[in-house]
Amino acid sequence: MAASAARTAERVDRVFHALSDRTRRTILERLSERPASLSEVAAPLGMSLAAVVQHVQVLEGSGLVRTEKIGRVRTCQIEPAGLTVASTWLDARRQTWERRFDRLGDLLDQDDED
Amino acid sequence: MAASAARTAERVDRVFHALSDRTRRTILERLSERPASLSEVAAPLGMSLAAVVQHVQVLEGSGLVRTEKIGRVRTCQIEPAGLTVASTWLDARRQTWERRFDRLGDLLDQDDED
DNA sequence: CAATCAGTTAAGTCTGCACTTAACTTTTAA
DNA sequence: TTAAAAGTTAAGTGCAGACTTAACTGATTG
Secondary structure (H helix, E strand, C coil): CHHHHHHHHHHHHHHHHHHCCHHHHHHHHHHHHCCEEHHHHHHHHCCCHHHHHHHHHHHHHCCCEEEEEECCEEEEEECHHHHHHHHHHHHHHHHHHHHHHHHHHHHHHHHHHC | CHHHHHHHHHHHHHHHHHHCCHHHHHHHHHHHHCCEEHHHHHHHHCCCHHHHHHHHHHHHHCCCEEEEEECCEEEEEECHHHHHHHHHHHHHHHHHHHHHHHHHHHHHHHHHHC
């Protein structure tokens, strides 16, 4: 279970790293609307296709995007489960914070009873 | 409204950049349990205090952490609203994706009626 | 008041990573 | 069957950013 925690940590690491780049987030915005080929993804981004390929590889390596090549066209789709990795981490933080907040509330209530 | 969108985009940028570093996420994990001084935050991290100060500055600049100095001690708290910036972006992606998914379902239902 | 504690700031190093160009492969179309 | 389209891969460039050390400030304690 310690090993699986380490694996989870690396997954979280890759996802947040992937999300930290503005271009990659723009690609995800595009792909959440509909799947697209690499060229279609690249078109509005104002950079070389090679650069976009590298971004998509990062996204795929993090599990945020899935990719399939048919003929000479590689089509990219968003992978919602990848988003969940990030959301889950954020929710866990919020939950821990709220638990502490509740305990504080309990303490104050106790004080009121005195 | 375009200007405010740009402001939002920079906010999102700073938040995801802050979250992309493992040390900073570890700090947030610690602070979601309870507030702590800089030295307390630094203790388990195996790096210089100066480095930790820099990380906390990034977290504060992104709105993920709030900080207050009393005497010679600077206390750090998590700022849940910062987490919301990231969650909101992720939820928007998921929502766009689901909307498309629903439209696909509708199309298939139409086909069934033929 | 002297020494220590907690943090701050500046300057420098070193690595990672976001690009570029260029040469190449495979598929499709003329 | 040649030319163009769509990617792929490799190598190199330049900058951002995660650290370090060191010198400093301002609180606190003996």
